[in-house]
Amino acid sequence: MATGTDQVVGLGLVAISLIIFTYYTAWVILLPFIDSQHVIHKYFLPRAYAVIIPLVVGLLLLLFVGLFITYVMLKNQRVTKKAQ
Template identity: 95%
Template sequence: MATGTDQVVGLGLVAISLIVFTYYTAWVILLPFIDSQHVIHKYFLPRAYAVAIPLVAGLLLLLCVGLFITYVMLKNQRAAKKAQ
């Protein structure tokens, strides 16, 4: 059973994810159909970032996963050498 702190953190993560998803969806799907002189455009980044930000985030995620896997494999290799 999750503690109260775990539930609050989980709810916070879900809320942040929902906000980011809504913002990105409006930015990429809805904004192209709104006149470029409309006031709402000042609340969004230029459209080039709509591709660049997820690309960089994905590359950083892959880098972190690769570093973690490398760390675990090296740690297990050292432990196996000590056991011999």
């Protein structure tokens, strides 16, 4: 069972994810169909960042997953050497 704190953290993460998804969807899908002189464009970054930001985040995620796997493998290797 999840505690109250876990539920609040989970709800916060879902809310943040929903906000980011909505912003990105409006930025990438809806904004190109709105006139470039419209006032709404000042609330969004240039469209080049719509590709650059997810690419950088994905590369960082892969880096951290790779570092974690390397750390776990090296740690398991040390433990098995001590057991022998």
